[in-house]
Amino acid sequence: MKTVLITGANKxxxxxxxxxxAGLGYFVYLGSRDKQQGLKAxxxxxALGLANVDAVQLDVxxxxxxxxxxxxxxxxxxxxxILINNAGIAGHQSQTFRAGDMTNLRQLFETNFFGAVQTTQQFxxxxxxxxxxxxxxxxxxxxSLTMQSSAAKRANWALFSAYGSSKTALNAFTIMLANELKNTAFRVNSVTPGYTATDLNGHQGLKTAAEGARSIVHVATLGDELTTGKFYQDRGEVAW
Structure with missing residues (x-):
């Protein structure tokens, strides 16, 4: 049975x-900062009939x-x-670079970027x-720098500058790690689940968690022909 570790998997x-x-037959380890929350998950x-799961305490x-x-x-x-670096935080407002809190920015990078890097290195x-x-x-x-550069997106996304920059850094990590591992059997990709209703955004997203997870599962389980070092959403490629 193939195995998966997902960080931030308790909710x-x-x-x-x-x-x-787990429904597809993988044995899944749910990484959770709080072990008890992981066990509850x-x-x-x-209770849904999925026995091929277990919890592991993991603070990225x-x-x-x-x-x-x-x-x-x-x-x-x-x-x-499979390793899925899912753990992330949204941070708090204000996130503008002209006046945003530096502690908030550092916390965002600590979880969303450095946490993913050091977890990957260890595994x-x-x-x-x-x-x-x-x-x-x-x-x-x-x-996505391409989407951030779009005039249509710019006004709406200004409140997420700090969070967005941590994800830009994560995307850079994806490309560079994929390049480092290009002569191996590794596949390394970024996936955006889209604007999904979770605790991260106060459940304001347009997608359900189930809908958001599908693109992650799709990229994680595709055959070996999938190109590495790419950015995906809803089974299509996203511009960096």
């Missing part, structure tokens, strides 16, 4: 992604926590097939043991 898009992948999935901003999670999975698995050795390892970085369209 929202992460939990729905876990549900969908596992119970919810068990805490290296010791990430290392402990890695050791826990190394003791259980021969290989990890690459276990991923390398899989025949065709996959890394999916859950990004956002507000991280």
């Amino acid at each position: 929202g898009i992460g939990l729905e992604t876990a549900k969908q992948l 596992v119970e919810k999935l068990n 901003t805490n290296l010791a926590s990430v290392q402990q999670a890695r050791k826990e999975l190394e003791a259980k698995l021969d290989a990890l097939n 690459i050795p276990l991923l390398e043991k899989a025949a065709h390892p996959v890394i999916v970085n859950v990004s956002s369209e507000v991280g």
Whole structure:
């Protein structure tokens, strides 16, 4: 049975992604900053008849926590097939660069960028043991420089400058890691679930968590022909 680790998987898009992948027959580890919340999420999935799930305590901003999670999975698995860097925060307002709070900006990068990088670094050795390892970085369209440069988008997205910049950095990580791993079996891609109603945005999104998770699941489970180093949404490619 192929295995998956999803960070920030105790609720929202992460939990729905876990549900969908478990339904497809993968064994899914739900990474959760709070282990008890992770166990509650596992119970919810068990109640739906999904037994192929487990919780692992994993705070992406805490290296010791990430290392402990890695050791826990190394003791259980021969290989990890898929890593989904889903954990993220939205930060608070104001997020303008002319007056935004620097502490807020640093916290956004600590979770949305540095957390994904250090989690990936720790789990690459276990991923390398899989025949065709996959890394999916859950990004956002507000991280697209092309879309941010659009006059139609600019006014609406001004409030998300700090969050957007952390996702732009995550997209850069996707491209550069894909380039580093281009001569290997790895596939590394960014995916935006779109404007999805979750705790991240006060449930103001236009998509359900189930709808948002579908694009993540699609890219994570495509065959080996999928090009690496790309940015996807709803089964189509997004401009960087």
